[in-house]
Amino acid sequence: MRLPYAVDRALVYAVALLLAAWVLVPLYFIGLAAFSTPDAAYSYPKALLPVAPSAETMRFFLDSRGVVSSIVNSFAVALLTIVIALLLGAPAGYALARFAFRGRDAFAVLVLTTKMFPIAILSIPLAVTFLQLGLYDSIVGVALVHSAMALPFVILVTSGVFVAVSHELEEAAQTLGCSRWTAFLRVALPLALPGLAAAAIFTFVISWNEAFASTILTLRSRTLPALVLTALDQSPITFKFAGGFVMAAPAIAFIFLMRRYLLNLWGGR
């Protein structure tokens, strides 16, 4: 039996609101505490509105030992991850989009199966290997692991991006004096750029928020999530709120900036 339209809509919106609240309410309280006085963070019951706005909590967090250098590390790792993941992933995505080669579908599935290995299981052998290779406790090492985590995503998204750029455009460029390579550079790449940018930013967020592998694989050159995670037991609640906010903010900004692209990429294929 079909529900009346109004009831149907009401149910859909109720579930949507519930899901949104599930995500947004904690975020709101984290942000609120991060920008309130330390007293407000400790007080109970919590104020629902910003009654005691202050930069003191954030300043305390940023002044804590290792925080600024870990933010720098996080940026360095994330940028390196973007470079590695796109350099490896975009050509693979292009191949998936353009060429009908033997094992093409199998490859696409294989890319996804790499997601089946939990990083928790891989970290210890990785740490051992990195120690042997001299990559342990280095930004490059963490970036390599993050690249491996981001690659399946980058490959599938870029292939979606290149599928959307008509192959005839590149062929037209070839008849107009381009080689295969210059046709790609002059036509396909500029048209794919917004989609590639979306993939790059998402890669950034994956790396920025990754805590587990970074914790296992570093000692002194901690990334921000690794630092916050290891300091969790000994740190005051204000530190946690401020840290949580700094870690969540880029992801939220990303969602707002890239919403349209993501919907296109995942809904439009």
Next chain:
Amino acid sequence: MRGVSRSFGRTPALRTVDLDVHDGEFMVLLGPSGCGKTTLLRTIAGLERPDAGAIAIGGRDVTSLAPRDRNIAMVFQSYAVFPHMTVRANIGFGLRMRRTPKAEQARRVADAAALLGLEALLERFPGQLSGGQRQRVAVARAIVMDADVMLMDEPLSNLDALLRLQARADLKRLHGEVKRTTIYVTHDQVEAMSMGDRIAVMGDGVIVQCDLPMAVYDHPATQFVGGFIGSPPMNFVRGAMSDSAFVAEGVRLRLERPPRAGGEIVMGVRAEHLRIGAEGLPADVLVVEPLGSHALVTVRVGGVPVKIEAPVDIGLRPDERIHVAVDQARIRWMDAATGTAIR
């Protein structure tokens, strides 16, 4: 083209195709979808490599050359106009890639834009243009290249009917002005008839007939060609000769000049070469379709439905019994087994 073959997996798309296109000629490749005409065009462009055979342009063997070294220009079915460039940048793209001097680029882009009436649109982006305008940009972008051969892949198929009529006339005028050797792919036989200096009719990966449009129309080489060219297609009646009469299911037609053929044959006759009148073969009217300038009457002669072009005021009704006279000089005969014309 000499013996050009191409297969995709196990499916042959081109089967030993031979074709000569003369300098300055407008050659139309005509055929139903999947007949290999687009593959042939792409092979000439260098976007497909032939499995066997050779292609030469102006005496120069280009078989193994990349598209950009063949001195060809191509108009794609989707137009393939670059969406991230203005109309001016689109038209000038090929010249930029060839590193033509700036001043000459500007002059040639302006000339091509004028030729296609795009002067006012040069600073626009393709997204701001209509389909017809985009099509003209694609043509301008190809024409500006001064290529040896102009290749066109169904350039009018994405336009609406009225615009297509206009664009057809424009392209024909353009060819008259620039006299560029052109190979034009279409599945629309009216386009082929109206534009082509010659038509190469393709079916199943081979060129079935290559001749002047009226020759293809009047003397189809096979039943397939007769059925593909002309609207409505040629009428076919299958039967056999008996004495000097053609005998089919419920039909007996005495012939003035019987064909020299035994066994099963097919009579082909066009709708405009049949006349409804007082004498001839008895027939029953099935449908009358008034088309403005004339009426298309479908009748049943013996067991076979046949289409006849009649005056629009013929005033017939379904189930009426009539007689159909055949213009015997216009009958074409084909072998029933192979479909090839008997001359």
